[in-house]
Amino acid sequence: MELPLRAELRGVKAYGAPQLDVPVALNVNENPYPPSEAVALEVAAAVAAATRSLNRYPDRELTELRAGLADYLGHALAPEQVWAANGSNEVMLQILQAFGGPGRVAVSFAPTYSMYPEYARDAATGWVVGHREADFSLDVSHALSVIDEHRPTVVLLPSPNNPTGTALPLDTVAALCQATPGVVVVDEAYGEFRRAGTPTALELLPSAPNLVVTRTMSKAFALAGARLGYLAASPEICDALRLVRLPYHLSAVTQAVALVALAHAKELLARVEDLRAERDETVSWLRSQGFTVADSDANFCLFGEFEDRHSVWQGLLDRGVLIRETGPEGWLRVSIGTRSEMAAFRVALTEVTGS
Numbered sequence: 001m002e003l004p005l006r007a008e009l010r011g012v013k014a015y016g017a018p019q020l021d022v023p024v025a026l027n028v029n030e031n032p033y034p035p036s037e038a039v040a041l042e043v044a045a046a047v048a049a050a051t052r053s054l055n056r057y058p059d060r061e062l063t064e065l066r067a068g069l070a071d072y073l074g075h076a077l078a079p080e081q082v083w084a085a086n087g088s089n090e091v092m093l094q095i096l097q098a099f100g101g102p103g104r105v106a107v108s109f110a111p112t113y114s115m116y117p118e119y120a121r122d123a124a125t126g127w128v129v130g131h132r133e134a135d136f137s138l139d140v141s142h143a144l145s146v147i148d149e150h151r152p153t154v155v156l157l158p159s160p161n162n163p164t165g166t167a168l169p170l171d172t173v174a175a176l177c178q179a180t181p182g183v184v185v186v187d188e189a190y191g192e193f194r195r196a197g198t199p200t201a202l203e204l205l206p207s208a209p210n211l212v213v214t215r216t217m218s219k220a221f222a223l224a225g226a227r228l229g230y231l232a233a234s235p236e237i238c239d240a241l242r243l244v245r246l247p248y249h250l251s252a253v254t255q256a257v258a259l260v261a262l263a264h265a266k267e268l269l270a271r272v273e274d275l276r277a278e279r280d281e282t283v284s285w286l287r288s289q290g291f292t293v294a295d296s297d298a299n300f301c302l303f304g305e306f307e308d309r310h311s312v313w314q315g316l317l318d319r320g321v322l323i324r325e326t327g328p329e330g331w332l333r334v335s336i337g338t339r340s341e342m343a344a345f346r347v348a349l350t351e352v353t354g355s
């Protein structure tokens with residue numbers, strides 16, 4: 001039988017980077033350091049405690065978790081200004097479900113996070129992409145002209161950007177908030193990795209009522225497997241998301257795990273400093289080898305340019321190093337791993353490119 005798929009889903013492949021079993025996996029911007037044994041035991045205890053009341057639905061308002069996340073973010077945020085879901089993926093889909101929809105448009109600027117067009121499609125929202133400059137910065141006048149032409153109800157701005165690592169200046173974000181008739185989402189999935197002096201868009205929340213700043217525990221907190229994403233915005237925006245969330249969308253187990261993570265934030269985030277240093281060293285080394293590398297405020301970097309990037313990607317994989325073939329043609333993206341993983345990457349890349 002031919003399935004009654006929506007027309008826009010026909011012939012489409014399911015999204016996903018290859019999940020291959022390789023010695024050195026540097027392809028999905030994970031944190032290479034697992035939680036410590038002590039944190040693992042606390043998580044296990046919290047899950048055991050939550051299990052005793054799994055016959056009941058969880059707190060659908062995420063009361064304790066939202067208070068904890070507000071505390072973690074600081075910037076005088078109240079719990080009503082925070083919302084959470086299963087990964088920032090789900091947070092973003094909820095934003096499009098609430099503020100997008102038929103006859104409306106979401107805008108971003110390429111290269112941008114590859115999932116955004118899928119969220120837009122799934123929420124039956126039009127999708128328009130402007131461009132970034134050759135150095136992956138965003139030209140404000142171009143961005144304003146796209147916004148002026150398409151009047152989006154959602155603007156998606158990853159900062160630091162995936163796949164380029166580029167962070168946006170706050171005056172750019174402020175100008176886009178002013179000009180946008182809808183909400184402006186600054187996706188700070190990699191926010192904790194930004195270099196010293198790079199500000200967070202959280203600073204703009206008091207002056208920009210249509211701003212949403214999203215974060216995740218998947219990267220800096222090293223909890224990609226727990227699936228916990230969150231956002232900070234006005235109480236009205238958070239309230240609107242309660243209209244589209246599924247009933248009890250965030251399980252009691254997830255909430256318990258996230259609360260333990262917040263209680264141990266300092267320890268879980270302790271490796272962020274090491275990863276930033278490793279990132280800066282990776283950027284310098286790649287440049288010293290003659291590659292072009294985008295400035296990065298994230299836990300990965302985009303480098304090139306290759307005439308045949310696929311053969312470089314394959315050559316690395318043949319040597320047990322999996323990176324990501326993504327971004328503009330000719331570029332590759334490598335996530336920052338442990339010191340020894342990055343050493344393996346350097347050896348493999350030198351062999352493959354003869355640099």
Ligand SMILES: Cc1ncc(COP(=O)(O)O)c(C=O)c1O
Nearest residue numbers: 087088089113162189216218229
């Ligand atoms: C820019 C950006 N936003 C959001 C996400 C989604 O992260 P998660 O759903 O794990 O919170 C990612 C994941 O790689 C990302 O790169």
